[in-house]
Amino acid sequence: MDLSRAIAAADNGMWSSVIDCLQDFPLDRLKDNDRVLDLALQVLLHGDLEQQWTIAKIIPKLGEIALQPLIELVNNPDIDLEDRWAAGRILGGFNQPQSIAALVTLIQQDEDPELTAIATGALAQIGTPAIAALTALLVPTAAGGSSQLALAVGTLARIRHSQTIEPLLQLVDNPDPQIRTLVIEALGSFHDPRVLPLLISKLTDVSASVRKATVVALCLRGDLATELNLLDRLQPLLFDLNLEVCLAAARGLARVNDPGVVPLLAKVLGSSQTPDRLKSAVILALGWIGTQPAIDVLIAALTQTDPFAPELMIAIGKTERERTYASQQLVAYWRSSHLAATPLPSIVKQEIATALGNLGNLATVPDLEQLLTDPDDRVRLHAHTAIAKLSSTI
Incomplete structure (x- = not known):
């Protein structure tokens, strides 16, 4: 098979036809083929987005001959950013020092946020071979500023390899709270003995974003609750001055x-x-906890927190651990509401029906049938849907 058909298609700007020809080309004849490379780069520069994505899968098959042209495209300020982005993405498929160096240079230049994002994504795709180059960017003089440092830390975090722990540990006390936050987010995914003491120390960090990231990371180690005394450590964060920290806790x-x-x-x-x-x-x-004590708290709150009744119903209906118990307690609440001086709002009755349908207890069908006589059309619709859902499980 020759390339005459592909060359003719390229001369006429028929980029889809060029791609079809190259896809049919034998793999052993793609590698180190300069003519194929020229055609592929034409598609990359002139094709639409979908065509660029397709040709991006072919170019790495050409081997190292594609490296230098791609690097030149990435660094060429005279071509469209879209084309530079496409070339940067492809470089992520090359585990070579040249490609790593070119991508690191893009981060250092900080020329365009989206172009820089492509570079960091490509380095993360390369993975562990890029760690050394990224670690060099953690040195303040090399990073060229906090934005590049943040990009380097974020990229190391995406690689998620134990080799990144040591360089990240050097930045846990960085004066920039954004950097400290990124470091905590990255280190929190590792089960390394050096990480847990660090996380515990950061629960009192002056930055709310760092405290929040630390709470999230520590709660991923809920299996060590007793060993780390997590409950006592996290309790103050429920009353933090920053609401986002409270929510995370x-x-x-x-x-x-x-x-x-x-x-x-x-x-x-x-x-x-x-x-x-x-x-x-x-x-x-x-x-989410879904134990009987947790369900009891939610049921008890129904009589005390009327504005939150729909949310309480939804939470009860989504519990997984004690579904039968949850449905029984919800039915008991529903029956007791008949004795109340003020009838339940329609929205609450709708959520009761939905919750009972989700909990899957067929014994609750008679109570749902009572809701079929409700004067509100929406309540009847929710009750009918719940009954149909329960019946489908028989």
Whole structure:
């Protein structure tokens, strides 16, 4: 097979036809083929986005002859940024010192945010061979500023290899809170004995973003709740001056295997001083925990926190661990509401029906049938849907 058809197609700007020809070309004849490389680069420079994506899969098959032309494209300020981005993405498929050096240079130049993002993504794709070059960027004089340093740290984080731990540890006390946050986010994914003491020390960092990242990282180690005394360490963060930290603590505690978590969250939920967003996060956390004590807290809150009743119902309906128990308690609440002086709002009855349908307990069908007589069309619709869902499980 020769390239005459592909060359003719290129002369007429028929880039899809060029791609078809190159895709049919034998793999052993692609490698180190200068004529194929020329055609592929034409498609890269003149084709549309879809054609660029397709040719990007072919170019690496040509071997190292493609490296220098791609590097020249990436560094050429006179061509469209889209074409430079495409060349940068392809460089990520080359595990070669030249490609790594070119991509690092892009980060140092910080010329265009999207172009820099392509470079960092490509380096992350290269992986461990790029760690040494990225580590060199962590030196302040080499990084050229906090933005490049942040990019280098972020790229190391994406590689997720134990070789990145040591260079990242050198930056845990960097004066820039953004850098400290990125470092904590990166290190939090490693089960390394050096990381846990560091995380614990950062719970009191002056930066809210660092405290939040630390809470998230520590809660991923909920299996070590007793060993690390996580509940006591995280409890103050539920009352942090920064609401985002409080939200992270509420969500994270759902992962902590400690019986004291539910009473603590119940206290926060029941407090009149708790912001609404935090109450919503606590409700979700209790639903995720899904134990009988957690469900009891959610049911009890239904009689105390009317504005949050729909959210409470949703959380109960999504619990996984004690679905039968949850449905029984929800039905008990529904029946007791008949005796109340004020009827339940329609939105609450809708969520009761939906929750019972999700929990899968066929014994609750008679109660759902009562909702079929509700004067509100939406309540009847939700009840009918729940019954149909339960019936489909028979």
